[in-house]
Amino acid sequence: MTLVLxxxxxxxxCQFTDESAGPKRPTLADFIKMPEVYPAGRLDLDSEGLLLLTDDGRVQARIADPKFKLPKSYLVQxxxxVTETGLAALRHGVRLKDGMTRPAEAERIAAPALWPRDPPVRFxxxxxxxxxRLTIREGRNRQVRRMTAAIGHPTLRLVRWSIGDWTLDGIKPGECRLA
Structure with a gap:
């Protein structure tokens, strides 16, 4: 079994080919040179951070399927x-168009020492x-962005830092390593 961070x-x-009709965008194929590995879950085009890839379908399902409640932690600008009231709402669960979210772990943190984003976040x-720092145990489409918007704070930058026990620690943007 291969597991790539x-x-x-x-x-x-978060795919190996770009099937859009417009200009070609960078894909996983530009970075991952290992055959037969596939993403276990997704990250939006405008999100950064940890993506796990594997060649084992059972491991892929265990990582990606919300029924296993694997915690995913995000650093969110x-x-x-955000006030304590906003954090309490995230910790309780917020109502989105597709229903209530599960309770999240939510805390304010100091600005993390991250790599510069290209393009930079608007200031x-x-x-x-x-x-x-927001930790969720489900994975709806654009969920973290929708949760912060629901409490009145649009997301400017979103970096997934960890999935379960796997973290980005020591992995630069565009780089990968075997778990």
Whole structure:
């Protein structure tokens, strides 16, 4: 069994081919040179961070399927200053169009020492921002972004830091290593 930890850069598709009609975008094939591995889960084009790839379908299902409740932790830069009330809402679960989320672990954190994003996050002098560490145990489409928007704080930058016990620690953007 092969398990690859990959630090997906911003703007890279979580698939090996780009089937869009427009200009070609970077894909996993530009970074991952191992045959027969496939992503266990997804990260949006505009999200960064840990993506696991494997050649074992059972492991892939165990990582990606929400029924196993594998914790996924994100470092999230949001617009505005999140209050304790906002954090409490995330910890309780927030209502989205597709129903209530499971309770999340949520805390404000100091700005993490991350690599610069290309392109940079927009900066506005009149609008503060802050960072959160958010851990969820489900995986709806764009869930973290929708959760922060539901409490009035749009996401500016989203970096998945860990999945279960696997972390990005020591893996630069665009790099991978075997678990």
């Amino acid at each position: 990959f630090n997906k850069p911003y703007g890279v598709l 949001v617009e505005g200053e 506005r002098k009149t609008v503060p921002d802050c960072w959160l």
